[in-house]
Amino acid sequence: MNSTHVGSSHPAHDLPKLTKNQGLVFDVLSAEAGPMTAYAILDALRSEGFKAPLQVYRALDKLVEFGIVHRLESLNAFVACSHPGCAQNETAAFAICERCGGVNEFTPEKAVECLQAWADGAGFAPSRTTIELRGTCRDCMAAA
Amino acid sequence: MNSTHVGSSHPAHDLPKLTKNQGLVFDVLSAEAGPMTAYAILDALRSEGFKAPLQVYRALDKLVEFGIVHRLESLNAFVACSHPGCAQNETAAFAICERCGGVNEFTPEKAVECLQAWADGAGFAPSRTTIELRGTCRDCMAAA
DNA sequence: CGTGTAAATGTTATATTATTACACATATAG
């Protein structure tokens, strides 16, 4: 697949015209079911001419800024956004299965309200919020 | 301060008899106002004979397991628990000021309930939950 | 008290994740 993203299975949001490297990184992440580390992305793109981590990290910085890729802090890994709304600056939450490595993204609106209520009381002004659940997904629970 | 923790300013919980290295690491973290990286802890303990990162990481693993130290995933750093309850396996949340580096720990009971409700619906069994707010604290807002 | 076992420690080397620094190329606006 080239960097025009035609036929991407992911929501188009309003993609801000990705550059060549940004497009390559986004394609690789979108084609992957689960999260990938920056170095896994690098390896996947060596055939496209990538040679240094910085090529990946710079693209990831932008994609995260655009809201179409998320960083999973507890994994030091990245995942393509799997639902609309994130580009509108909503906080996303992630359920990460420790058995199969799968990641399920959801929008924790109520939880965010509760955290915002705490922040209001504490005089804390949040700029971004990380919510990550580690555990076992439904399929892996069933397969136990 | 030696490793007996007499006079520690932190709640005693029910400390499970820390070993020498665990005690040293806990003392260093407790004496620090904010979070510390593993390597900062290592440097602080070179005078006590520490020479390798593993001495710190092994102690941290146990202290986190005991619930008296928390890992801040978005900082790759560690902080001594600043309130009781964590040893009872409650989920802690952290408000991290990007201006001054200060960390405020709190117990997000309502938010955890909301997340648990989502998990129940999704058939996801969480084992541990990360909640970290990045932003600006009250003092730094005022000093703006 | 011995003795077996689990836990903790010491040490070296290595793996993984991320950034700094600097040169060069490309896009876009005026």
Next chain:
DNA sequence: CTATATGTGTAATAATATAACATTTACACG
């Protein structure tokens, strides 16, 4: 066309974390 901002290439290095293996200590049990 230029000025400026943004993106890219590349090498070197920093920061974070783990693997592997030998040795020591804690402590339950006979």
